[in-house]
Amino acid sequence: MKFVDEVRIKVASGDxxxxxxxxxxxKFIPRGGPAGGDGxxxxxxxxxxxxxxxxxxDYRYIREHxxxxxxxxxxxxQNGLSQPALELRVPxxxxxxxxxxxxxxxxxxxACPTFVICKGGRGGLGNMNFATSTNQAPRFAQPGxxxxxxxxxxxxxxxxxxxxVGYPNAGKSxxxxxxxxxxxxxxxxxxxxxxxNLGVVGWRGKSFVVADVPGLIEGAHAGAGLGHQFLRxxxxxxxxxxxxxxxxxGEGRGPRADLDAIDRELALYSKELARKPQVIAVTKMxxxxxxxxxxxxxxxxxxxxxxxxxLAISAVTGEGIDPxxxxxxxxxRGEEPGKExxxxxxxxxxxxxxxR
Numbered sequence: 001m002k003f004v005d006e007v008r009i010k011v012a013s014g015d016x017x018x019x020x021x022x023x024x025x026x027k028f029i030p031r032g033g034p035a036g037g038d039g040x041x042x043x044x045x046x047x048x049x050x051x052x053x054x055x056x057x058d059y060r061y062i063r064e065h066x067x068x069x070x071x072x073x074x075x076x077x078q079n080g081l082s083q084p085a086l087e088l089r090v091p092x093x094x095x096x097x098x099x100x101x102x103x104x105x106x107x108x109x110x111a112c113p114t115f116v117i118c119k120g121g122r123g124g125l126g127n128m129n130f131a132t133s134t135n136q137a138p139r140f141a142q143p144g145x146x147x148x149x150x151x152x153x154x155x156x157x158x159x160x161x162x163x164x165v166g167y168p169n170a171g172k173s174x175x176x177x178x179x180x181x182x183x184x185x186x187x188x189x190x191x192x193x194x195x196x197n198l199g200v201v202g203w204r205g206k207s208f209v210v211a212d213v214p215g216l217i218e219g220a221h222a223g224a225g226l227g228h229q230f231l232r233x234x235x236x237x238x239x240x241x242x243x244x245x246x247x248x249x250g251e252g253r254g255p256r257a258d259l260d261a262i263d264r265e266l267a268l269y270s271k272e273l274a275r276k277p278q279v280i281a282v283t284k285m286x287x288x289x290x291x292x293x294x295x296x297x298x299x300x301x302x303x304x305x306x307x308x309x310x311l312a313i314s315a316v317t318g319e320g321i322d323p324x325x326x327x328x329x330x331x332x333r334g335e336e337p338g339k340e341x342x343x344x345x346x347x348x349x350x351x352x353x354x355x356r
Contacts, residue, residue: 014042016121016144022075036126040070040080053091160211163234166243168215246293
C-alpha cells in the first residue's frame with residue numbers, strides 16, 4: 001500500500017430542505033387550512049478515527065466530499081427526509097487544519113475519536129407551523145439553511161513512542177526488523193527506506209511502538225536527500241534512538257560528524273524535537289574496524305562534563321540489543337538514560353591514630 005501522509009481536501013455538509021406551502025384539499029372539509037410539511041436536515045460531515053488505517057491514500061484521488069441535502073417538505077403534513085451524516089475515516093494521529101488559515105481544528109486520536117467538521121443545514125418549517133388565530137392561512141414557509149463548506153489540510157503524524165533516526169544505511173531498518181515483527185525493505189544502498197515503518201516491541205512485560213523514518217543527511221532542511229518530509233512522524237515520540245554508522249564512507253563523514261549533523265537537522269526542523277532524550281547507539285559492531293571508531297567517538301566526549309550514554313550494538317548478531325531496549329524502556333518510564341539508582345553506602349568515621 002502506498003504511504004500518503006499529507007492531503008488537501010474539500011468537504012461540504014448538506015443543505016436543509018425548504019418548508020412547503022400547501023393546503024388541505026379533502027372531501028367534506030371546505031376550510032382545510034395549511035398543510036405544508038417541514039424540510040429535512042442536511043447531512044453532517046464527521047471525521048472518524050479508524051485504527052485499521054495507516055495512510056491517507058484514499059483522499060489523494062477523491063478530493064471533494066459532500067453530504068446529501070435534506071428533502072423539501074410536501075403537502076398533507078409530510079416532512080422531508082433528513083439525511084444521515086457523511087463519515088470520513090482517517091488513521092489515528094491525523095491533524096486536521098484549515099487550509100486557508102493553518103488553524104488546527106482537530107487532532108484525531110484516542111482523545112478525539114470523532115469530530116463534526118461541517119454541520120448540516122437546518123430544515124425549514126412548513127406553513128402549517130405559522131398558523132395563528134389571526135393568520136389562519138399563512139402563505140409562506142421557512143427556507144432551509146445552507147450547509148457549511150471547508151477546505152482542509154490533513155497531516156498524518158504516526159503515533160509512536162520511540163523514533164529511530166540516523167544517516168541513510170545506518171541500520172535503522174535492520175534494527176526495527178530485529179526488535180519487532182516489522183519487515184521493512186533492507187538493502188546495502190542509501191535511501192532504501194522511502195516511507196516510515198512502524199513496529200510493536202514487547203519487552204519485559206511491556207510494549208511500545210517504534211517508528212523508523214527515512215534517513216537524514218546534512219542539508220536536509222534545504223531539501224537535500226528526502227529533506228525533512230517525514231520528521232513530523234517523530235514529533236509525538238518520547239525518546240529518539242540515534243543510530244551512528246562507525247564505517248560511514250565519504251568525505252567529512254565520521255561517527256562524531258554524523259552525530260552532530262543529524263542533531264543540527266533536528267534542531268533546524270523543531271527545537272522541541274531536538275530537546276527529546278536520545279539513546280545513542282553505534283551500529284555494525286560485528287565488523288572488526290568498528291571498535292576503533294567507537295573508542296574515538298567516546299574520546300571526543302571526554303572533555304564534556306555531562307557525557308552522553310553511547311551503546312555498542314549489532315542488529316545482525318543481536319549484540320547490545322538488550323541493553324539498548326533497557327535504556328529505551330527506562331526513558332519511557334520517565335528516567336534519564338544512563339543513570340542507575342545507586343544505594344547509598346554508609347561511610348564510617350576514620351579511626352584516630354590512638355585507636356590503631
